[in-house]
Amino acid sequence: MRIGILGGSFDPVHYGHLMLAERAREQLELDKVLFVPAATSPLKPTGPVASSESRVAMLQLAIGGNEAFEVSRVEIDRGGVSYTLDTVTAIREQFPQAELFLMMGADLVGQLGDWNQPEKIFAIAKPAIMNRGGYDAATAAEIEPFLTDSESGQVAFLQMPQIELSSSELRDRIGAGKSIRYHTPRAVEEFIRAERLYVS
Ligand SMILES: Nc1ncnc2c1ncn2[C@@H]1O[C@H](COP(=O)(O)OP(=O)(O)OP(=O)(O)O)[C@@H](O)[C@H]1O
Numbered sequence: 401m402r403i404g405i406l407g408g409s410f411d412p413v414h415y416g417h418l419m420l421a422e423r424a425r426e427q428l429e430l431d432k433v434l435f436v437p438a439a440t441s442p443l444k445p446t447g448p449v450a451s452s453e454s455r456v457a458m459l460q461l462a463i464g465g466n467e468a469f470e471v472s473r474v475e476i477d478r479g480g481v482s483y484t485l486d487t488v489t490a491i492r493e494q495f496p497q498a499e500l501f502l503m504m505g506a507d508l509v510g511q512l513g514d515w516n517q518p519e520k521i522f523a524i525a526k527p528a529i530m531n532r533g534g535y536d537a538a539t540a541a542e543i544e545p546f547l548t549d550s551e552s553g554q555v556a557f558l559q560m561p562q563i564e565l566s567s568s569e570l571r572d573r574i575g576a577g578k579s580i581r582y583h584t585p586r587a588v589e590e591f592i593r594a595e596r597l598y599v600s
């Protein structure tokens with residue numbers, strides 16, 4: 401079993417996340433993609449804008465109907481600051497035989513020096529780096545310092561169409577009264593409207 405892990409704030413989920421997950425599923429021949437919403441991301445200490453349950457609900461709506469996609473509550477249920485090392489350790493215990501991949505957009509590579517023990521994370525889940533519209537492509541040289549010898553050369557560099565979309569942009573657009581139609585699935589857009597999320 402090959403499992404991809406996509407951690408994020410998903411505040412809210414958008415088509416960039418979904419395209420990343422689908423292209424990674426295809427390129428890595430994954431059986432399952434786990435979307436793991438953070439309770440609080442370590443480098444975003446003010447925390448997400450929408451509640452944990454709203455972000456889980458939006459993810460469920462976004463992935464509905466895709467049997468390969470799942471939402472994991474592991475970080476939400478653990479609460480506090482969501483360190484990825486704790487998460488991959490828990491997922492490894494849940495799936496002892498699986499090959500695990502930690503999927504991340506290229507924007508995260510430059511901040512790995514500020515992560516908690518990335519070399520231990522990548523010993524459990526192999527890094528799979530996706531290009532991200534608006535950011536430079538990641539290089540092997542940037543990731544190598546965070547790999548132990550045995551994983552060298554095992555980084556997957558993945559490709560998707562450049563989508564210059566971010567959750568911040570969706571939040572800003574909603575706050576300014578602008579449309580987010582076609583930025584995220586219709587059901588997510590309707591949930592945001594019904595719950596009056598991100599309205600300033
Ligand atoms: N447009 C995109 N293209 C490729 N990867 C993306 C894109 N948007 C997000 N990602 C990746 O998805 C993961 C989760 O991202 P996150 O939930 O923090 O969304 P975000 O859009 O970066 O949010 P924010 O704007 O609030 O910082 C990260 O690995 C990030 O690099």
Ligand SMILES: O=C(O)c1ccc[n+]([C@@H]2O[C@H](COP(=O)([O-])O)[C@@H](O)[C@H]2O)c1
Nearest residue numbers: 407408409438441442443483484515516
């Ligand atoms: O474990 C860490 O030290 C760490 C530091 C920064 C970010 N992360 C994880 O990286 C993912 C994307 O984070 P963010 O801040 O872009 O939403 C999310 O799953 C975070 O929990 C993890």
